[in-house]
Amino acid sequence: MTVTLDFGSPSTKRTLSDLSLAVAKSKKIVVVTGAGISCSSGIPDFRSSDGLYALVKERYPDVVLKGRDLFDASLFRDPTSTAVFYTFIGQLKQSIDAAVPGPTHRFIQLLDAKKKLLRSYTQNIDGFEARAGLLGSASGEAKASGKGKAKIRTKEVKSVQLHGDIHRVRCTSCSAEYPCTEEHVRVFVEGMAPDCPECAQRAEARAARSARAIKVGTLRPAIVLYDEPHPLGDDIGSIQTADLSRKPDMLIIMGTSLKVHGLKKLVKEFARSVHAAAPPSPAKAKSFAGKVVFVNRTPPSSEWAGIIDYHVCGDTDPWVERVIEDWKKMRPADWEIQQTLVATADGDVSMNGNLKVVAANKTKGKNAAKDNKKKPRQDEDGENVPPPPPPVLDAVMSTPEKAPPPTSPGKRRPTNSHYSVESSPSKRRTLSPIKKGLEDSARGLLFSKPDEEMDFDLNDLSMHSPPKPKAVRRSRSRVGRPVGVAAAA
Numbered sequence: 001m002t003v004t005l006d007f008g009s010p011s012t013k014r015t016l017s018d019l020s021l022a023v024a025k026s027k028k029i030v031v032v033t034g035a036g037i038s039c040s041s042g043i044p045d046f047r048s049s050d051g052l053y054a055l056v057k058e059r060y061p062d063v064v065l066k067g068r069d070l071f072d073a074s075l076f077r078d079p080t081s082t083a084v085f086y087t088f089i090g091q092l093k094q095s096i097d098a099a100v101p102g103p104t105h106r107f108i109q110l111l112d113a114k115k116k117l118l119r120s121y122t123q124n125i126d127g128f129e130a131r132a133g134l135l136g137s138a139s140g141e142a143k144a145s146g147k148g149k150a151k152i153r154t155k156e157v158k159s160v161q162l163h164g165d166i167h168r169v170r171c172t173s174c175s176a177e178y179p180c181t182e183e184h185v186r187v188f189v190e191g192m193a194p195d196c197p198e199c200a201q202r203a204e205a206r207a208a209r210s211a212r213a214i215k216v217g218t219l220r221p222a223i224v225l226y227d228e229p230h231p232l233g234d235d236i237g238s239i240q241t242a243d244l245s246r247k248p249d250m251l252i253i254m255g256t257s258l259k260v261h262g263l264k265k266l267v268k269e270f271a272r273s274v275h276a277a278a279p280p281s282p283a284k285a286k287s288f289a290g291k292v293v294f295v296n297r298t299p300p301s302s303e304w305a306g307i308i309d310y311h312v313c314g315d316t317d318p319w320v321e322r323v324i325e326d327w328k329k330m331r332p333a334d335w336e337i338q339q340t341l342v343a344t345a346d347g348d349v350s351m352n353g354n355l356k357v358v359a360a361n362k363t364k365g366k367n368a369a370k371d372n373k374k375k376p377r378q379d380e381d382g383e384n385v386p387p388p389p390p391p392v393l394d395a396v397m398s399t400p401e402k403a404p405p406p407t408s409p410g411k412r413r414p415t416n417s418h419y420s421v422e423s424s425p426s427k428r429r430t431l432s433p434i435k436k437g438l439e440d441s442a443r444g445l446l447f448s449k450p451d452e453e454m455d456f457d458l459n460d461l462s463m464h465s466p467p468k469p470k471a472v473r474r475s476r477s478r479v480g481r482p483v484g485v486a487a488a489a
Ligand SMILES: [Zn+2]
Pocket: 171, 172, 173, 174, 175, 176, 196, 197, 198, 199, 200, 216, 217, 218
């Protein structure tokens, strides 16, 4: 049974908090995302009158193409639909370049920084996870150098890009890959495709020695279309197998309507693995361990009744913001570590084996530190006062332009030591040793905030529309067909 949690309803408040705590306690979270998480990133709605789709229509008034057709491999069989596709992708790439990652992308990066992310799997081609700081499977940096079985560095890859990346191009003939440049985009917008430099070079060399001429391939966006095999399919398969064997303890699905066949399969496999890792007795304190959470505007279909445990009804951004808020309240120690690192970057810290945070209220902090062993923090009148807000952390989350740069490796070393904090009952727990590895949370400093929030649904973009039955049949017969064949026609 899926429990539906509504933000507005007070009856679900407790469960939402429990879910937040579950996130904070989990250690191997698998995140699966779709178009919904990029809604707030300021990409214009291409279906509205002045959006991308309208621009494409303006250029190709007689062409009728639905969202799905724009992303079906069969489009390469027709020169007009190929031109429309290139124009559309060129304009989409320009929009994505002008936008920034949103709160949900930053949340996934935060999970990684706090050593809670096993892997992120996304259907999105916008590459925002990479821009938020997670190494994407489609990126050039993910490619393994030298000889080896795997084509990509599976261990380092944090974001598996199930449908490729709009910021890369690939040759239809020799499969050479390049970053998508502004020049490429200019050609795409005109409805054309640039020549492959690698093929061109080879052709030139052959012509020089009077060898038989070869065909020069063109560069296409390195995104995966419907009915098209993923060029990194084997690598992605091994990543998934490895992740399943590591027994993930939570599955969070965000911003996808779960309609694509391949994604359904992936989610079901992870859900089974997560449920298998759940404690046998749900009455125990860790009753929220091993849960499958689905955050989306629309509810899951009945198909998911035994698979999804909680449906958080709504957009993903408010949910992740709430999780972070609850997490800060319930496990402040997790956040004060980050505060320490920020202070380190500021140079406002003594590093004599023990770290001391010198906060804005220096003297108060010192006085409080002296008698913080037994008593809650008191002000001059002896009244209990709430713990001060975590000033640096808030700065990290909301005003990135003021945040200091990430700490240098040399300065991160003291994270193995203790550090004294201003006293408050809840904060005393922070006197425990700082966990190894959390220095990566310094990457949170790179967080930025979107310039604007727009109501936008990328449904057609991220290949969310339900697969047509005939298309599914077609895909079976075409598995393994080289991508370049149709494209070259
Ligand atoms: Zn080529």
